Amino acid sequence: SYDQLSPSLKSCFIYSAMFPKDTELEKEILTSLWIAQGYVKDEGQGIEAVAEYYFNVLVQRCFFQDIDDDGDEGKITFKIHDLMHDMAHQAMGKEIFIAGSTTSNLGKHIRHLFDAAPRRHAKGFITKSKIRSYIKDDEDASDSIRFPLSALVTNWRSLRVLDLAQLCITELPNAIGELLHLRWLDLGGNKGLKRLPESFTKLINLQTLLLVRCYALEELPEDFAKLTNLRILLVEEDGLRHMPSDMEKMTCLTRLNTFIVGQRKSSTKREARLEDLRVPRNLKGYLKIYISPSYKHSKRYGGGGGYLCNTEHLNTICIKWPYGEHEEERNGNDDADVLEDLQPHSNLKVLAIKRYPGLGIPRWAREDGLAASLPNLVKIVLEYCDGLKELPWLG
Secondary structure, three states: OOOOOOOOHHHHHHHHHOOOOOOEHHHHHHHHHHHHHOOOOOOOHHHHHHHHHHHHHHHHHOOOOEEEEEEOOOEEEEEEHHHHHHHHHOOOOOOOEOOOOOOOOOOOOOOOEEOOOHHHHHHOOOOOOOOOEEEOOOOOOOOOOOOOOHHHHHHOOOOEEEEOEEEOOOOOHHHHHHHHOEEEEEEOOOOOOOOOOOOHHHHOOOOEEEEEOOOOOOOOOOOHHHHHOEEEEEEOOOOOOHHHHHHHOOOOOOOEOOOEOOOOOOOOOOOOOOOHHHHHOOOOEEEEEEEEEOOOOOOOOOOOOOOOOOOOOEEEEEOOOOOHHHHHHHHOOOOOHHOOOOOOOOOOOOEEOOOOOOOOOHHHHOOHHHHOOOOOOOOOEOOOOOOOOOOOOOO
């Protein structure tokens, strides 16, 4: 079965087996890694569609197993069959290497590295090399040993994939902007990371950026929209105060987990607003729209609704308001107008509204009923909408 795979599918499968046996992998993450390495070629229907086709072929041929779909948010996880994992390791050759606690140096032919060694061993093998992937084992966040990030950035300039998740990083070196080949970067779980350096926007080839659980990161660089090749951006609603400005330029985005609507404290550029969601792009899957405590809805900024008119590829939308001590900050704001202007596209299948402080439902859910405005809707969630006096008409 392996011998019958195309060269591209063989590369994708072998790369997947970098991870240890019995590792639960996430489909979206793995396919974005394939794309970053250039294993997936756009054949006219979109590069993500080709990657999904590759994934489905490997599932159908039993290379992947234990498929689990969590439903609303579209997160699909899986594992590699043990026998297939062994087969892949036999076919890996010298380009893929798994480092352990006894690793002292890397061979000159190694291009993709999975680091399973304790953090204190990493500095020993970070020397001049043409490494293209650095992926590490899950770290103990309590490990106080500092990761040699500056040495890595200095020595591995050919990196396309860089996994820096959960390394207790509080700041990135300016030299990060010199990784011009970088296409995939995971900074998730670095809870003390407060800012990204201005040089970050030099990463013009970056396609995937993961910033989940970066709770101290309040804003992105001023010129973040220069990253026009970015396709996946996952951020943390409990960190960022607002989205970067000029997001209308980021038309390659196909996956954005959360759009945070808020005001900047001071800036020479306007803040990202709901109208930035109108920009034609192929956002797919799940999107959460978080109305931050600072947001003031205003019709004069282009209002009038239609903010979600170009979201025909989204299956699920969650509109969420603040909770706890932040709820009082929004007293007196026009939250009813916000919801009125967020009428979803008719293709939507799942709609969740959480902590909505208003009393009534919008016209698009009342006059002709949701069956008319959202004919494909199969599920609606109303959560902690304590002030709501009426329910949407479902007939």
